[in-house]
Amino acid sequence: MAFSKTFIPPVSRISCRSIRNLPVEGDDWDVLIAHFLGVDHCGHRFGPDHPAMAEKLSQMDGVIRSVIKRLKNDTLLVVMGDHGMTDTGDHGGESQKETDAALFLYSSSPLFPAPGSQVEPEVVPQTDLVPTLALLLGVPIPFSSVGQVLLPLFPQNGSRGVPTGLSQAEALWINVKQVNRFLETYSNMAKDIPPDSLSQLRADFSNISSQYLATVHKGHLPSPELVVFMQNYLTAVRETCRASWARFNPFKMAAGLLILGVACMLCYILSELSHVVIQEGLLKLPILSGLVVGLVVAAGQLFSQGYLELSWCAGAAALFSEVLFLWRTHGVSPKGRWSPSSLLTPALLVLFLRCASLLSDSYVIYEGNVVTFLLFTLSIYVPLRLNWDGLLVPLPPPDTQKPPQLLSTALPSSVVRRQAFILLVWLGVLVGSLYLSLSFHNCREEQGTCQPSPFLSPLSRVQDSQLRNLHYVLSVGSLALWGYLLHRWLRHYGNLNCTSVTLFSACFLLPLACVCMGLHWAVSATPEDTFRSLFELIGLAQVFLPRTSFCLLGLGLILLWVDPMTVFLKSRTPLNSRGTSLPPPKYRASTGISPQAELHHLIPQLYQRIRHSLEDGGTESGEADSRPAVEAYGLGTVYSAPLVLLCGLLGLVLLLLHPEGMALAFLLLLLEAGAMLHIHACSTNLSSLHKHSNGFSVPWAPVVSWSLAATQFFHATGHLPTFPSIQWGAAFVGFPQGHTGTALPASLVTLNTFSAHIIFAVGCPLLLFWPLVCEVRGTRSTRSAGVEESEDAVMEMRLRESPQKFSSGLLQLAARYLFVNGVQVFASVCAAAILRRHLMVWKVFAPKLMFEASGFIVGSVFVILGVIMVMRVDVSVGGLFKKLLPQNSR
Numbered sequence: 001m002a003f004s005k006t007f008i009p010p011v012s013r014i015s016c017r018s019i020r021n022l023p024v025e026g027d028d029w030d031v032l033i034a035h036f037l038g039v040d041h042c043g044h045r046f047g048p049d050h051p052a053m054a055e056k057l058s059q060m061d062g063v064i065r066s067v068i069k070r071l072k073n074d075t076l077l078v079v080m081g082d083h084g085m086t087d088t089g090d091h092g093g094e095s096q097k098e099t100d101a102a103l104f105l106y107s108s109s110p111l112f113p114a115p116g117s118q119v120e121p122e123v124v125p126q127t128d129l130v131p132t133l134a135l136l137l138g139v140p141i142p143f144s145s146v147g148q149v150l151l152p153l154f155p156q157n158g159s160r161g162v163p164t165g166l167s168q169a170e171a172l173w174i175n176v177k178q179v180n181r182f183l184e185t186y187s188n189m190a191k192d193i194p195p196d197s198l199s200q201l202r203a204d205f206s207n208i209s210s211q212y213l214a215t216v217h218k219g220h221l222p223s224p225e226l227v228v229f230m231q232n233y234l235t236a237v238r239e240t241c242r243a244s245w246a247r248f249n250p251f252k253m254a255a256g257l258l259i260l261g262v263a264c265m266l267c268y269i270l271s272e273l274s275h276v277v278i279q280e281g282l283l284k285l286p287i288l289s290g291l292v293v294g295l296v297v298a299a300g301q302l303f304s305q306g307y308l309e310l311s312w313c314a315g316a317a318a319l320f321s322e323v324l325f326l327w328r329t330h331g332v333s334p335k336g337r338w339s340p341s342s343l344l345t346p347a348l349l350v351l352f353l354r355c356a357s358l359l360s361d362s363y364v365i366y367e368g369n370v371v372t373f374l375l376f377t378l379s380i381y382v383p384l385r386l387n388w389d390g391l392l393v394p395l396p397p398p399d400t401q402k403p404p405q406l407l408s409t410a411l412p413s414s415v416v417r418r419q420a421f422i423l424l425v426w427l428g429v430l431v432g433s434l435y436l437s438l439s440f441h442n443c444r445e446e447q448g449t450c451q452p453s454p455f456l457s458p459l460s461r462v463q464d465s466q467l468r469n470l471h472y473v474l475s476v477g478s479l480a481l482w483g484y485l486l487h488r489w490l491r492h493y494g495n496l497n498c499t500s501v502t503l504f505s506a507c508f509l510l511p512l513a514c515v516c517m518g519l520h521w522a523v524s525a526t527p528e529d530t531f532r533s534l535f536e537l538i539g540l541a542q543v544f545l546p547r548t549s550f551c552l553l554g555l556g557l558i559l560l561w562v563d564p565m566t567v568f569l570k571s572r573t574p575l576n577s578r579g580t581s582l583p584p585p586k587y588r589a590s591t592g593i594s595p596q597a598e599l600h601h602l603i604p605q606l607y608q609r610i611r612h613s614l615e616d617g618g619t620e621s622g623e624a625d626s627r628p629a630v631e632a633y634g635l636g637t638v639y640s641a642p643l644v645l646l647c648g649l650l651g652l653v654l655l656l657l658h659p660e661g662m663a664l665a666f667l668l669l670l671l672e673a674g675a676m677l678h679i680h681a682c683s684t685n686l687s688s689l690h691k692h693s694n695g696f697s698v699p700w701a702p703v704v705s706w707s708l709a710a711t712q713f714f715h716a717t718g719h720l721p722t723f724p725s726i727q728w729g730a731a732f733v734g735f736p737q738g739h740t741g742t743a744l745p746a747s748l749v750t751l752n753t754f755s756a757h758i759i760f761a762v763g764c765p766l767l768l769f770w771p772l773v774c775e776v777r778g779t780r781s782t783r784s785a786g787v788e789e790s791e792d793a794v795m796e797m798r799l800r801e802s803p804q805k806f807s808s809g810l811l812q813l814a815a816r817y818l819f820v821n822g823v824q825v826f827a828s829v830c831a832a833a834i835l836r837r838h839l840m841v842w843k844v845f846a847p848k849l850m851f852e853a854s855g856f857i858v859g860s861v862f863v864i865l866g867v868i869m870v871m872r873v874d875v876s877v878g879g880l881f882k883k884l885l886p887q888n889s890r
Helices: 011-020 038-046 051-069 126-137 168-189 195-218 224-245 250-272 274-280 284-304 310-332 346-357 361-365 367-388 413-440 465-492 501-524 532-562 595-616 640-656 662-687 700-716 728-732 743-753 755-762 766-773 795-801 803-834 841-884
Strands: 076-080 103-107 568-572 629-633
Touching (some): 038 051, 051 076, 076 126, 168 224, 195 224, 250 274, 250 310, 284 310, 346 367, 346 700, 361 367, 367 413, 367 700, 413 700, 465 501, 465 662, 532 640, 640 662, 640 743, 640 755, 640 766, 640 841, 662 755, 700 755, 700 766, 700 803, 728 743, 743 755, 755 841, 766 795, 766 803, 795 803
Antiparallel strands (some): 076 103, 568 629
């Protein structure tokens, strides 16, 4: 009988259920395990000295007596406890009361001769039970066991009464060979066993092997000295491994916390001083110095120890580069720029609550609900703050008696109402997505009556044909809607008018991949007994269709990188009254300057000419216009369009690695990401009414929300920070026959596990671009006196007017996102370090730390890839404008 560790029934009911389900009299079992939770539960609830404990112990005494009465002569009864308890009934620490437990062995008849004068050990390590019971059952000792057989359970000489017929010396020899095999394998993989101890253990095994084989060859019985020698060897191996494994190194833990804490501080300072870092180039020297220090430490380890410990090399390099960067920024940062009160923003307070929740096992167990609540809270904060500032209500009309230069630059009331309405609509979409995403959660063992989402099961396991068909229709519909929304957005902003290979990826490869995925799901959902005659064809389709989808999507990603431009330019030279073309205008920033500086001056002018051509619609008849008429499509979303397409293609790759039902969850992910982007854009537009934005800075609130959404959809795609919940089936998508290596399946499982982290990390730069994409005309330009609206750059072309501000804004956004994710890893490390003696450390905190750290690494890599993609687009935009410059202006 198995009961939840979180919800435990009343004490008396536990033992009664276990007693009633003990099939002792049957012959259909070899090993029968009965786990009684009553004593443990009573200790937690009342303590060891409560009268209820005496009653429970009396009940357990009666259980043991009843079992003994029904034991057969060939049955061994093992009564043991896995831990003790303190005076308060707790356990999980290292005190003697917590680690000591009773062990009682009983047999109805002597299965072997008495051990004679052999003295039983006072303390039996729990590791010794594994090899002992394995040999008594006649099965091999588990490979990773370092326990020692209990000699009193084996006769000194072989006996027919023992099922395996092993003597004490034979059992010890089998045990010694198994432990030595494990020790050699482990020492070749890990280097944490001291070389001196390893050499001594190898020498001892060599002596034992030679003596034992010589004794057996002569037909003699092993001497008592040899038996003691084997016992000492097994004890030495166990103690050596225990010293290497079950040991917490406070110095390394403190060093890791220090490095991680300084790294988080570095990311925060980098986000606050990004403009200074870009201007002064403060990152080159720390990075190069860190690499040099890491190489020096590695060389020192090789010369002094003979092997390389990468953790110390990487730690030394990281710490030195971090300290050097902090020292340099301290010398150049202006005074009074930062104050501790800047950390008390609502967004960072929500982040603090998120980090604090990682110190509680209950909050970690219910992390999916906790993160959803925090994201909902932070989303509600945005309209509340805008309403508190009076930005959701149109400003009163300006006083017409004031001079023009003193008039308010507020937007019309219709524009304000429209932005407020859009904000509330997208807030509703976000709240709806948050609520619906809870339907796709998986369940932990500790969550009691929780039921996992039915969408987590593959369609082939759904027995009801109508329900299976319904799930398939919903999955295919979500897949089609995913592709339609991407195509619709690109078409709306004119990014599908280009003639580059990106158009081929968006209009042909993406829909074709969706069709292959839908067919693959249909084939996978077909029951095996439906089309037996087409078994080989179905098996071939299960290989061909997903691999074709992978190839199409991979080709789309490659083409997007090769040519990320989604802009179509059409230029024509107007004719004068005589029908001859006018010479192209000559641009020259100045004389004696570098071509790069000239290009920075010419690109804004070139864009203004393109925009003027679109706004004026040509010149009136009879008027000569020296400006070339240029039609531009997709120029306002030149940066965001490739990122949106990248996220769309990458999302389909990741969706293919999930069960079919997760298509709905991925669609909710797309809607939620779009809702957060539009809420951020509307908030920026409304805030710009009273504030003049300097540069391109993304506030903390959308960055924290973006990170929380990644964790939220980690759970909404059926994942949990536990190893049993890993979706190993992702490794066999397109490879049903298995793999010959481990790199490819490990990569597929990693992509499946951290899909949400990957999508949100790659799409992180969209937080910088989206307010420009959705910007209301006049929210910025009309705030500058003497500047007409027609001279205002539109949408993402603002970024080309201020290259340094663009670079600093992108660096700031990446640093803030890394900081938000880094402090969560730091909190998880603190939880595992502080609570290393906690009862649930290996069940909750240690797995959470591993998943949090792995997600941070994967997310950081893809954030960098997203930034690199933006830089690649920027290079292509610069190349496009260079081609458009007249030859005589260069």
